[in-house]
Each structure stands twice: as structure tokens, then as C-alpha cells.
Amino acid sequence: MKRWIPVVLVYIALIAWLLFSVFPFSTTLLIALKPKNAFMKFPPDYFSMKLTFENFKIVLSDKNWIKYYTDTIIIATLSAALSVLVGSLAAYSFARYEFRSKEFLMVFILALQMIPAASVIIPIYSMFATMNLLDTFLILILVDSVSSIPLIIWLMRGYFSTIPKELEEAAFIDGCSGMKAFWAVTFPLAAPGIAASAIYAFVRAFNDYIMARTLAGDRVVTYTVGLTMFTNQYEGVDLTLVSAAAFTALIPILIMFAIFHKHFIIGLTGGALKD
Secondary structure (H helix, E strand, O other): OOOHHHHHHHHHHHHHHHHHHHHHHHHHHHHHOOOHHHHOOOOOOOOOOOOOOHHHHHHHOOHHHHHHHHHHHHHHHHHHHHHHHHHHHHHHHHHHOOOOOHHHHHHHHHHHHOOOHHHHHHHHHHHHHHOOOOOOHHHHHHHHHHHHHHHHHHHHHHHHHOOOHHHHHHHHHOOOOHHHHHHHHHHHHOHHHHHHHHHHHHHHHHOOOHHHHHHOOOOOOOHHHHHHHHHHHOOOOOHHHHHHHHHHHHHHHHHHHHHHHHHHHHHHHOOOOOO
16 A cells, blocks of 8 residues: 555646646637637636637638738748757757867857847847848747757757767768768757757747747737737637637647657757767
């Protein structure tokens, strides 16, 4: 009996954490399936079984919302590709070469990740306003990729360190240059770490609001900014429509994690151990 008590407690804690994690998604879905007038009365009708897909039809037929979502996917995809490219090259340099102040630079790069976006948004706005790049895809792609690069460098540095140097040396013997050996040998072997980095960068750019709202928002609108506009578009704040829009935005992210969660976990833990 004493041996079973810790196991039962662990399962109880896991079940409680699962319910805590699923509660926001289930609540959002439940509200999205309610009729529009379910929350216009007091007390709100949370527990009735009157469900409808009308809110999803309204959201998915809105051309503005489709454009917001398409723009967000484009920005997040290009941002993830750029951050993984630059971060991987920098991480490879830190993993393979010795140079002065190497460890200090690694700590400094990690410290950059801790700077709040709100503290740098004014100089960033001024800089890009001078360059006439406000409210463009380019500015959001650059800003989102730069915000992801520090953590990607740390993640990929650990992963590159687990790949034997002898593989690259064999490529050198076959006539490959340093860059060609990296792209042909090392980079493909680091696929799990690259996948984890790409997912992290994509989700970070996909969910960005502060930069997207401040640096764009008129011609280029991401879904996070578009979601706030949704609250003003249909007679004030309509919880059912907002919940339907939010849930439709979450579905691709949930599908992506369901498909690539193994690669994400392997990529995050692959650089933890080093021979």
C-alpha cells in the first residue's frame, strides 16, 4: 500500500495538470458553439446544450479574417526560416570554433532574450520609420526572427556539439569546403534540433501582438491584431464570435504540435548530453 501511494499521487497531479491545461481550449470551444444571444442575458447561459456552428461560418466567411490569418502564416513561416538559418550558422560557429570571449558572448546573447519587447519598441519604431518600412511584411519578419535567434543559438549550439567532428573531417578529405561540409553533413544531421527551433520561432512569430500592433496594423494585419478588430466589428464585444475566431486560429498550431511533437522533444533534449 505504501508503494502505491506515491504512484497514485503522481497520477492525481498529472490529471489535475491535464485538466488545467485543457480548460482554456475547452472553454473557448464551448463559448464558440453557443448562440450569439447566450451571453446577452443575465446570468449567462454557460451550461445549456443549445450549440451551433453559425459563429464558425461567420468567421470563416469573413474575407478580412482570412487575409489576417494568411498574412500571419506568411510572416511566421518566413520569420522561422530566417531565424533558423541565421541562428544555425551562429550556433555552429560557437560549437566548432574557439575564439576570445566566446562564453561571454553566449551569456550576452541569452541576456538579449530577456529584454522585454516594450522596452525597445520605441527605438525600433523610430529606426524603421526613418527607413520607411513601417506597416510592411519585411519589418515584422525581421523583428520576429531577431527575437527568436538568441534561444535558437543556444539550442542549436548544444545540438551541434553532439555531432562528431570526424564526419566533417571526412567531408574535408573528400574536397568539401567548410560551408559545404556544414550544409551537406552537419545541417541534415541536426534535423531534430532544426525542427524544434523552427516550431519555436514559428509559434513565437505567430502569437506576436505588441510588435505587430505597433509596427504595422493598417495594410499588414496579423491575426492577433485582427482578433481585437473582431471585437469592434460586430456590435461591440461578442464573446461567441471572438471565441470562434480564436479557436480557428489555434487549430493549425495544435495540428502542427500533434504531428511534430516527437521532433520537438528530441530537438529540445538532444543537446542536453555531450560525449
